[in-house]
Amino acid sequence: MDILKELVAKEINRRDFTKLCAAVAAVFGMPKAFSKDIAFAAENAMKKPAVIWLEGQDCAGCSESLLASINPSVAEIVLDTLSIRYHETIMAGSGYVAEKAREDTIKEGGYVLVVEGSIPTADDRFCMIAEKPFREILLETAKNAAVIIAVGSCATFSGGIPGATPSKGRGVTHFIKDKPVINLPSCPLKPSRLVATVMYFLASGKAPEMDKYGRPLAFYSTLLHENCPRRGHFERGEFVTDWNDSGQREYCLLLKGCKGPKTYTDCAQVWWNDGANFCINAGAPCSGCSQPEFYNVFSPLYEKQQTFNIGPNTTVNLDTVGRTMMGVAGAGVIVHGLGRLASKSNDEEE
Numbered sequence: 001m002d003i004l005k006e007l008v009a010k011e012i013n014r015r016d017f018t019k020l021c022a023a024v025a026a027v028f029g030m031p032k033a034f035s036k037d038i039a040f041a042a043e044n045a046m047k048k049p050a051v052i053w054l055e056g057q058d059c060a061g062c063s064e065s066l067l068a069s070i071n072p073s074v075a076e077i078v079l080d081t082l083s084i085r086y087h088e089t090i091m092a093g094s095g096y097v098a099e100k101a102r103e104d105t106i107k108e109g110g111y112v113l114v115v116e117g118s119i120p121t122a123d124d125r126f127c128m129i130a131e132k133p134f135r136e137i138l139l140e141t142a143k144n145a146a147v148i149i150a151v152g153s154c155a156t157f158s159g160g161i162p163g164a165t166p167s168k169g170r171g172v173t174h175f176i177k178d179k180p181v182i183n184l185p186s187c188p189l190k191p192s193r194l195v196a197t198v199m200y201f202l203a204s205g206k207a208p209e210m211d212k213y214g215r216p217l218a219f220y221s222t223l224l225h226e227n228c229p230r231r232g233h234f235e236r237g238e239f240v241t242d243w244n245d246s247g248q249r250e251y252c253l254l255l256k257g258c259k260g261p262k263t264y265t266d267c268a269q270v271w272w273n274d275g276a277n278f279c280i281n282a283g284a285p286c287s288g289c290s291q292p293e294f295y296n297v298f299s300p301l302y303e304k305q306q307t308f309n310i311g312p313n314t315t316v317n318l319d320t321v322g323r324t325m326m327g328v329a330g331a332g333v334i335v336h337g338l339g340r341l342a343s344k345s346n347d348e349e350e
């Protein structure tokens with residue numbers, strides 16, 4: 001099936017498609033000419049790469065995030081460019097038929113494996129599919145995959161929210177050590193990141209440049225705190241302390257649990273839902289969902305972190321900072337200084 005015909009049917013014209021390919025090239029820091037390779041890969045319908053999308057301990061929120069994307073045409077480009085052979089939430093088949101589709105695809109090899117949800121470490125019985133431990137399903141499916149992409153907080157690092165439950169769920173890299181895994185953490189998945197990563201892989205045949213946590217630098221190299229729209233209030237020492245005080249509506253959310261000073265993400269530059277909004281702008285503190293510390297270390301999410309890192313061996317107690325703010329006119333300058341040091345410290349750790 002010709003993807004261009006499909007795009008026309010979806011009223012996406014050639015110009016928009018070219019713009020999308022150029023945007024994918026730009027996001028990964030590739031020269032403009034690379035967008036032609038991306039377009040070629042997407043148009044090469046005969047090659048429709050197979051995809052197996054596994055779901056472990058999850059809420060299906062990442063699938064939902066992609067499928068209910070405000071601009072469905074973008075998600076459809078990926079879904080239509082790929083041949084989804086197995087996806088529990090959207091496939092029509094079930095039972096033996098569904099499992100056979102997965103097994104046949106594994107035999108063929110060279111497919112894209114997307115993993116959503118965590119894998120239990122306490123006891124396999126916390127997550128069984130078709131009478132098989134999900135851990136075994138993951139390992140046998142990973143074996144012949146051309147690329148493995150772990151999406152959302154549960155499938156990455158310490159297993160997101162299931163990681164804090166008795167099942168002790170963990171992310172894909174806890175189990176797969178012999179081949180690279182591209183981590184796209186956040187709760188839920190940010191669709192544009194998966195679209196761009198898949199298109200980049202189709203065009204180049206390799207994973208994009210990643211940080212030490214396996215996150216593409218294109219999305220996870222900037223500190224949220226440095227780009228935050230509330231940063232000016234942080235600088236002036238203006239913090240939300242009372243949710244009911246409308247006068248504090250725009251203030252910095254640090255004392256309400258914001259993890260922005262410890263979180264690397266492009267959320268402040270590339271807003272969610274096709275640029276509609278993102279957590280902090282909507283009034284919610286960042287919960288650090290793209291970091292390895294999410295959820296266990298960063299919880300409770302709406303309570304301020306007791307300590308603020310200002311160096312590898314130095315921390316400051318936020319209660320002390322808070323008391324200082326109440327009594328000293330230059331408190332903003334003090335907190336700003338701490339923020340600067342914290343940012344510097346985080347950069348050094350990277």
Ligand code: SF4
Nearest residue numbers: 225228252253258260
């Ligand atoms: S602490 Fe949070 S709300 Fe405050 S400036 Fe930093 S990222 Fe923004």
Ligand code: SF4
Nearest residue numbers: 267279286287288289
């Ligand atoms: S702003 Fe923070 S909590 Fe919100 S999506 Fe981005 S990293 Fe996650």
